Amino acid sequence: MPEVNKVIINPFAHGKLALVQRIKIGLKLRHEKYNQVFVLPNSLKSAIIPLFSSIKLRTGFIGESRYIFLNDIYRLDKGLLPLMIDRFCALTSQGNKPDNISFPALTINKENQQQLAAKLNIDPAKPLIAFCPAAEFGPSKRWFPKHFAALANMLIRDGYQVIILGSNKDTAISSEIISLTKVKGIVDACGRTNLVDAVDLLDLAKYVVTNDSGLMHIACAVKSNVIAIYGSSSPDFTPPLSDKAIILQTRLACSPCFARTCRFEHYNCLRFITPDMVYEKIILNKIII
Numbered sequence: 001m002p003e004v005n006k007v008i009i010n011p012f013a014h015g016k017l018a019l020v021q022r023i024k025i026g027l028k029l030r031h032e033k034y035n036q037v038f039v040l041p042n043s044l045k046s047a048i049i050p051l052f053s054s055i056k057l058r059t060g061f062i063g064e065s066r067y068i069f070l071n072d073i074y075r076l077d078k079g080l081l082p083l084m085i086d087r088f089c090a091l092t093s094q095g096n097k098p099d100n101i102s103f104p105a106l107t108i109n110k111e112n113q114q115q116l117a118a119k120l121n122i123d124p125a126k127p128l129i130a131f132c133p134a135a136e137f138g139p140s141k142r143w144f145p146k147h148f149a150a151l152a153n154m155l156i157r158d159g160y161q162v163i164i165l166g167s168n169k170d171t172a173i174s175s176e177i178i179s180l181t182k183v184k185g186i187v188d189a190c191g192r193t194n195l196v197d198a199v200d201l202l203d204l205a206k207y208v209v210t211n212d213s214g215l216m217h218i219a220c221a222v223k224s225n226v227i228a229i230y231g232s233s234s235p236d237f238t239p240p241l242s243d244k245a246i247i248l249q250t251r252l253a254c255s256p257c258f259a260r261t262c263r264f265e266h267y268n269c270l271r272f273i274t275p276d277m278v279y280e281k282i283i284l285n286k287i288i289i
Contacts, residue, residue: 001106017045026052038091039070059091084238103241106199106221113200120187122204126161129282130202132210132219133177134170138260140232141211143270145173149180150275151209155282156185163205165198165215166190207282216240227281231270232257246281248273 042063074095168191
């Protein structure tokens with residue numbers, strides 16, 4: 001991403017305070033002499049590092065009463081700023097939504113892409129479909145492995161090649177999909193690539209079938225054709241930021257619930273999105289051999 005010249009890895013698990021560690025990181029950032037920090041989450045703990053970094057301009061929404069931690073602070077109007085991207089970009093414009101917000105874009109390393117294709121035995125003669133079956137949030141955002149497997153059966157039968165992308169934490173999901181698939185032709189890249197590699201591999205895919213996850217947004221940023229499957233979450237807040245994305249969602253009385261697990265234990269919001277529905281979207285959009 002050409003706008004970014006340095007990345008600092010977040011070492012904290014979701015919800016973890018780790019006050020001393022946050023303070024230490026803030027103190028280390030003083031040497032960078034940054035002019036401004038944008039605090040995107042609304043939590044109190046997310047503003048601790050900026051406070052101790054001595055960055056003069058600390059911008060964010062009030063959130064959890066962060067008056068002491070931030071000094072360039074705005075009140076969030078969710079009605080005027082319904083999307084997450086609207087809210088983040090508003091912080092650069094005195095709390096108001098900018099007139100034009102462009103979609104995020106990622107660049108591709110073609111040399112790395114070719115090396116990955118050779119390493120993973122991706123056949124350049126076959127069109128590639130990428131599956132992103134994981135979602136860190138929880139089961140309520142994960143389309144069923146049996147649905148991914150059924151879709152893979154149909155696609156491979158028609159001459160496609162399928163690759164499963166994810167981290168080493170997602171190998172159980174990819175293994176289940178492969179065990180349920182009746183034909184050969186799936187490349188399991190879970191745990192075999194890093195996030196930068198995933199960017200290049202998603203660019204290779206003719207279509208990306210994905211849950212509402214980080215990889216969904218990456219696929220959009222490399223301009224892939226995306227089929228985004230929504231369960232407990234809502235595209236009304238975090239939609240795929242692309243004009244090449246198709247959203248599949250069931251409008252049930254209980255959804256979107258934004259819960260990690262289904263309180264009714266039926267997961268119908270995901271169950272009713274069938275493999276046939278996804279397959280039809282790929283065929284109707286003429287991604288055929």
